[in-house]
Amino acid sequence: MSDHSWLTEFPDMSRRELLGIRKALDGTYRDFSRAYGDQIEAFFDPLLSFLIWFENLLLHTPWWLILGFISALVYFLSRSWKLSLGVTVSLLAIGYFGMWEDTMRTLSIITVCTFLSIAIGVPIGILMARSNRAQSLITPLLDIMQTMPAFVYLIPVVMLLGIGKIPGLIAVIIYAIPPVIRLTNLGIRLVPQETLEAATAYGATPTQRLFGVQLPLAMPTIMAGINQTIMMALAMVVIASMIGVKGLGQPVLKSITNQYFTLGLLNGLAIVALAIMFDRVSQSYAKRAQRHLGDNQNG
Amino acid sequence: MDNSASPLIEIESLYQIFGSSPESVLPKVKQGMSKSEVLAETGHTVGLRDINLSIRRGEIFVIMGLSGSGKSTLIRHFNRLIDPTAGKIKVEGDDILTHSAKDLIQFRRHKMSMVFQHFGLMPHHCVLDNVGYGLSIKGEKREVWAEKAKEWLETVGLEGYEDQYPSQLSGGQQQRVGLARALCTDAEILLMDEAFSALDPLIRYDMQSQLIELQKKLQKTIVFITHDLDEALRLGDRIAVLKDGEMVQVGTPEDIILNPVDDYVRDFAKDVNRAKALKVSHIMSSKEQQVRDCESVDDLHDTLSTSKAVIWTKAGMLQGVVTARSIEACQNGSTDSPIEHTLSVNEGDYLQKVLPLALSSSNSILPVLNEENQITGCLTHLELANALSPKELEA
Ligand SMILES: Nc1ncnc2c1ncn2[C@@H]1O[C@H](COP(=O)(O)OP(=O)(O)O)[C@@H](O)[C@H]1O
Ligand SMILES: [Mg+2]
Numbered sequence: 001m002s003d004h005s006w007l008t009e010f011p012d013m014s015r016r017e018l019l020g021i022r023k024a025l026d027g028t029y030r031d032f033s034r035a036y037g038d039q040i041e042a043f044f045d046p047l048l049s050f051l052i053w054f055e056n057l058l059l060h061t062p063w064w065l066i067l068g069f070i071s072a073l074v075y076f077l078s079r080s081w082k083l084s085l086g087v088t089v090s091l092l093a094i095g096y097f098g099m100w101e102d103t104m105r106t107l108s109i110i111t112v113c114t115f116l117s118i119a120i121g122v123p124i125g126i127l128m129a130r131s132n133r134a135q136s137l138i139t140p141l142l143d144i145m146q147t148m149p150a151f152v153y154l155i156p157v158v159m160l161l162g163i164g165k166i167p168g169l170i171a172v173i174i175y176a177i178p179p180v181i182r183l184t185n186l187g188i189r190l191v192p193q194e195t196l197e198a199a200t201a202y203g204a205t206p207t208q209r210l211f212g213v214q215l216p217l218a219m220p221t222i223m224a225g226i227n228q229t230i231m232m233a234l235a236m237v238v239i240a241s242m243i244g245v246k247g248l249g250q251p252v253l254k255s256i257t258n259q260y261f262t263l264g265l266l267n268g269l270a271i272v273a274l275a276i277m278f279d280r281v282s283q284s285y286a287k288r289a290q291r292h293l294g295d296n297q298n299g
Numbered sequence: 300m301d302n303s304a305s306p307l308i309e310i311e312s313l314y315q316i317f318g319s320s321p322e323s324v325l326p327k328v329k330q331g332m333s334k335s336e337v338l339a340e341t342g343h344t345v346g347l348r349d350i351n352l353s354i355r356r357g358e359i360f361v362i363m364g365l366s367g368s369g370k371s372t373l374i375r376h377f378n379r380l381i382d383p384t385a386g387k388i389k390v391e392g393d394d395i396l397t398h399s400a401k402d403l404i405q406f407r408r409h410k411m412s413m414v415f416q417h418f419g420l421m422p423h424h425c426v427l428d429n430v431g432y433g434l435s436i437k438g439e440k441r442e443v444w445a446e447k448a449k450e451w452l453e454t455v456g457l458e459g460y461e462d463q464y465p466s467q468l469s470g471g472q473q474q475r476v477g478l479a480r481a482l483c484t485d486a487e488i489l490l491m492d493e494a495f496s497a498l499d500p501l502i503r504y505d506m507q508s509q510l511i512e513l514q515k516k517l518q519k520t521i522v523f524i525t526h527d528l529d530e531a532l533r534l535g536d537r538i539a540v541l542k543d544g545e546m547v548q549v550g551t552p553e554d555i556i557l558n559p560v561d562d563y564v565r566d567f568a569k570d571v572n573r574a575k576a577l578k579v580s581h582i583m584s585s586k587e588q589q590v591r592d593c594e595s596v597d598d599l600h601d602t603l604s605t606s607k608a609v610i611w612t613k614a615g616m617l618q619g620v621v622t623a624r625s626i627e628a629c630q631n632g633s634t635d636s637p638i639e640h641t642l643s644v645n646e647g648d649y650l651q652k653v654l655p656l657a658l659s660s661s662n663s664i665l666p667v668l669n670e671e672n673q674i675t676g677c678l679t680h681l682e683l684a685n686a687l688s689p690k691e692l693e694a
Contacts, residue, residue, distance in 0.1 A: 038416065117631065170518030188566050192417075192418070192419075194415045194417050194418075194419035195419050195420070195422070197375075197380055197413075197415070197419060198415060198419035198420070198421070198432075199421075199432075200380060200407070200412065200438075201378050201380060201407060201411070201412070201413040201490075202408065202432055202433040202436060202480075203405070203406075203407035203409075203410065203414070203433070203436060203437065204404075204406045204436050205404060205436075212421075212436070215419065216423045217422065217423060281548060
C-alpha cells in the first residue's frame with residue numbers, strides 16, 4: 001500500500017531536502033551580500049546623496065516658495081489655470097492638515113523614481129523595439145516584475161542594502177518601471193512603416209530615425225507609460241515605507257497597526273491628491289505637445 | 300526609342316525570397332520550382348524571381364502588376380530598403396549592394412528620392428519641414444532649405460500651406476507635399492510606389508498631368524509603380540509587367556496593348572481605352588502601299604486597278620484621295636475634280652481624336668502627316684477597326 005501513497009498525497013520532497021536547498025541558497029546570497037554589499041552600497045552612494053539633497057531642498061525651502069514654484073510649473077506644463085489652481089488648493093489643504101513635510105518627502109522620492117524609471121526604461125524599450133530577440137527575453141521578466149508580490153523582492157534588496165532610501169527606491173522602480181518599458185516598445189513598433197521607410201529612403205541615419213521619427217511619433221504612447229509608472233510608484237509608497245522610506249506611507253503604516261482611521265484616511269487622501277496632480281499634469285502636457293497630430297495619426 | 304543613352308539603373312537576375320532561410324531555398328527557386336510549391340514545401344514566399352531590367356536616363360519606367368505581384372518589393376530594392384536574396388543592382392554602373400552603411404546613406408541622400416502610396420509624411424512636422432526633410436537631414440541650414448522647399452511647394456500648387464500639418468490636408472494635397480519633398484532634394488531618380496493610387500480618379504488625373512508637365516521640364520528618371528494600365532499608358536515611356544514576382548513583358552505602351560505576350564497581360568489590356576492609348580503612328584500603314592507621288596491623276600490608273608483608293612501627292616505635296624469611282628465621276632462630268640477630299644490626320648494624334656474625322660470622311664482612307672506636314676502614310680478604316688476592337692477581345 002505504501003507504494004501507492006503518491007496517488008493520494010503529492011510526492012513532495014522531504015522537508016530536510018527543502019531545508020537544505022533553502023539554506024544553501026540563503027547562505028550563498030548572504031555570503032554574496034557580505035562580500036559585495038559594501039561595494040554595491042558604495043555604487044549607490046552618489047544617488048543616495050542626491051536623494052538626500054533633493055529631499056532637503058524640498059523640506060528646507062519655505063513652503064510658499066515651493067507652492068508658487070509647483071503652481072507655476074503646473075501652469076507651464078498644462079497651460080491651464082484651472083489645473084494650476086486645483087493643485088494649489090490641494091497643496092494648501094495638505095499643509096493645513098499637517099502633512100506638508102511627509103508630502104515633500106514622498107514628492108521627492110516619486111520624482112526621483114520617475115526620472116530614473118524614464119532614464120532606464122526608455123532605452124530598454126527602444127532596445128526591445130529594435131530586436132525581436134530582446135523583446136522575447138525582456139517581456140517575461142517584465143511579467144514577473146509586475147506579478148511578483150512586492151514583498152518578495154524587498155527581501156533580497158534589504159538583505160543586500162539594509163533598510164533605507166536606496167532599497168526603497170530600488171523596490172519602487174522595480175515595481176513601477178514595466179509600463180514605461182512596455183509602452184516605449186509598443187509606441188515605437190506602432191510607428192507607421194511608410195513614415196519610417198520615408199525617413200530611411202531620404203537617407204536618415206539610424207540616430208536621425210530614432211530621434212526624428214520613432215520617438216516623436218511614439219511619444220503619446222510613451223507618455224501614457226510614464227503616467228502609469230508614476231501612478232504605480234505612488235501606489236508603492238506605503239510598501240516602501242516598510243523598509244524605511246519616509247513620507248506619506250509611514251503614517252498610513254502606523255494607522256494600520258494602531259487603528260487610527262482618520263490619520264490613515266488623511267494621508268491616503270494626500271497620496272491620491274499627489275497622484276491626481278501628476279496624472280492630470282502629465283496628461284495635459286502630453287496632449288498639448290501632440291496637438292498637431294490632429295485626429296489622423298497615420299499621416 | 301532612344302537607344303543611345305546608356306542605362307542609368309540596371310538590375311540583373313534579382314531574386315527575393317521571404318522566410319527564415321532564403322539562401323537555402325534559392326537553388327530550388329532557381330531550378331524553377333513554382334511559387335506555390337516553394338511555399339508548400341519550405342514555407343518561404345518567392346517575392347521576386349530572376350528580374351532583369353535596365354532603365355534609361357530621363358525615361359518614365361512604369362512597373363505594373365496586380366496587387367501582390369511584387370511591385371513594392373521590387374521598387375524597394377532600388378534604394379535598398381530591402382536587400383535581395385541574390386542578384387545585382389547597378390546605378391550608373393556601381394553595384395549599390397556593395398555600398399557600406401555610410402555610402403548607402405550618402406547614396407540615398409543624393410541619388411534617389413521616393414514618393415509613397417500613403418504619402419509617408421511626418422505627421423509631427425509641418426508641411427514646409429516635410430518638404431525640406433531630405434535636405435535638413437543632410438545637415439543643410441534651415442535658411443537654405445526653407446527657400447527651396449517654398450519654391451517646390453509653389454511648383455506643386457501649395458503656396459500658403461507651409462505651416463499646416465499633414466493631418467490638416469486632403470489626400471491630394473498630402474501627395475503634392477510628398478512630391479514636393481521628393482523633388483526638393485534634386486535627386487536624379489524618382490521612385491514612385493503607387494503614388495497616385497490612393498487618390499480619387501479626378502485628382503489622380505490632375506496629378507498625372509502635373510507629373511507629365513514637371514517631367515518635361517525636369518527630365519528626371521522616374522520609376523513609377525501602378526496597378527492601373529490607363530495610368531501606365533499615360534505616363535510610361537516603357538512598361539514592365541510583373542506577375543507573381545516574375546517579369547512577363549517589358550515594352551512600349553503600344554507593345555503592351557498590341558502585342559501582349561500572354562493572357563495575363565492581355566487581361567490587363569482588355570479594359571483599357573484603346574482610343575485614348577494608341578496613336579495613329581502605332582497602327583497606320585506605310586507610304587508605299589497606298590500613297591502615289593506623280594504628276595497627274597492619269598498616272599494613278601494602274602494603281603487604282605489593284606486598290607480601291609489611293610492618296611495622291613504631287614512633288615511631295617498632298618493633293619487628296621483619288622478613287623476609281625471619283626475618276627469616273629469626273630470623266631462623266633458629274634464632278635469637276637477627281638480628288639475627293641483633303642482631310643488628313645497627324646501621326647501623333649490619339650485615335651480618339653481622329654475617330655470622328657475618319658467616320659465622317661466618305662473614304663475609308665486618310666492621309667497621315669508628320670510634324671513637318673510631310674505625308675508619311677495612311678490610315679484605313681480597317682486598321683482603325685482592328686486596333687479598336689481586335690478579334691481576341693470579342694471572345
Ligand atoms: N516582408 C515580407 N515577408 C513576407 N512576405 C512578403 C513581405 N513583403 C512582401 N511579401 C510578399 O511578397 C509579395 C509581393 O508583395 P508586394 O511587393 O507588396 O506586392 P505589390 O506591391 O505588388 O502589391 C506578396 O505575396 C507579399 O505577401
Ligand atoms: Mg504595393
